[in-house]
Amino acid sequence: MSTDDRTPFAARPGFVLDEATGVASHYGNPLIEQRSLSAGSSVVQVPSRGIVTVTGPDRLSWLDSLTSQSLKRLAPGISTETLLLDPSGRVEHAAGVLDDGETAWLLVEAASAEPLAAWLDRMRFMLRVEVADRSADLAVLGSFADLSLPAADPAGVPLVWVDPWREVAVGGVSYADEASHPGADWTYRETLVTAEGLAAVAASEIPAGGALALEALRIAAWRPRLGTETDERTIPHELDWLRSAVHLDKGCYRGQETVAKVHNLGHPPRRLVLLHLDGSDNVLPAHGAEVSAVSAKLGETVVVGEVTSSAVHYELGPIALAVIKRSVPVDAPLTVLADDTVVAAAQEVVVPPEAGAAAGVPRLPRLGGVRR
Structure with a gap:
């Protein structure tokens, strides 16, 4: 990456470039940066963010018919989140949604922007909508408080998306257990800025943090992310994504049957956990690292899942999110393979094994069974 292509934050003291995303990995001390970000005192240029827009009078009703969230009556300036599922209910795309009265702004993972825009464009048919990939036009700044950043406002509504993860959406x-849910402290927001706005913030006195700090805070908040916590089999229930991105009482959309069936009658086959890792060996497991437990039946160690994200948190120490089999007992000691090192891990339940079966329909006796 040439100097000319670097973010204007590269002029900040201690700037360390993340070559994969082009933004700051950190500025010398990710743990201090975490504390500052969490306190709402600093800003981070969000890595790997894409922006897809949908304009036209049919935009909200059209998106409502395609995705998991109720969007028909989304008021200008109100933030929400939605998922695009495949016909079997598996997660294909996730988007933060903000409408400004003229345009619906979809904040997505950078790798998702082009394929999502292309898929939406094919689904327009005769509806009055236009789809565009605006990822190159605006940058995204993350913060945990209103720092009066110069938000773009092409229709008079500041483009500031407030993450709904903090509480259960309508x-x-x-x-997850609401009493202990770390999302209660998740005041995260993303501000869309022009190149000029980005340069102005970079030149200001507002402290900055890097991508490593933001990632550690996300993991500690149990906040799922497309492409890290998801794979080709993921359904929303496994990650507690019904919390913020699924409306259970809205009309039909692709994948709705699976969403309703698993929530009302079944259980998700896997579940998200937070792992507290033994830091003695000073190693972190990579994405996809095996999570193992001792099988009560076999009496030997078996693989029960994999790590999706890991970080060192400024208060919790080394932590990770992992997706494991639903059948794993909540008190089972786990181990994680980090390179060639076996790391002990204690699980903190995010999605409990009994998740789902909300309808409470009693199981009928099998035909031919003996009544007692």
Whole structure:
């Protein structure tokens, strides 16, 4: 990456470039940067963010018919989140949604922007909508408080998306224990800025943090992310994504049957956990690292899942999110393979094994069974 292509934050003291994303990995001390970000005192240029827009009078009703969230009556300036599922209910795309009265702004993972825009464009048919990939036009700044950043406002509504993860959305449900949910402190927001606005913030006195700091805070908040916590089999229930991105009482959309069936009658086959890792060996497991437990039946160690994200948190120490089999007992000691090192891990339940089966329909006796 040439100097000319670098973010204007590259002029900040201590700037260390993340070559994969082109933004700051850190500025010398990710743990201090985490504390500052969490306190709402600093800003981070969000890595790997894409922006897809949908304009036209049919935009909200059209998106409502395609995705998991109720969007028909989304008021200008109100933030929400939605998922695009495949016909079997598996997660294909996730988007933060903000409408300014003229345009619906979809904040997505950078790798998703082009394929999502292309898929939406094919689904327009005769509807009055236009789809565009605006990722190159605006940058995204993350913060945990209103720092009066110079938000773009092409229709008079500042483009500031406030993450709904903090509480259970209307029409949603959370499988996690609300009393201890770290999302209560998740005041995260993303501000869309022009190149001039980005340069102005970089030249200002507002402290900055890097991508490593933001990632550690996300993991500690149990906040799922497309492409890290998801794979080709993921359904929303496994990650507690019904909390913020699924409206259970809205009309039909692709994948709705699976969403309703698993929530009302079944259980998700896998579940998200937070792992507290033994830091003695000073190693972190990579994405995809095996998570193992001792099988009560076999009496030997078996693989029960994999790590999706890991970080060193400024208060919790080394932590990771992992997706494991639903059948793993909540008190089972786990181990994680980090390179060639076996790391002990204690699980903190995010999605409990009993998640789902909300309808409470009693199981009927099998035909031919003996009544007692």
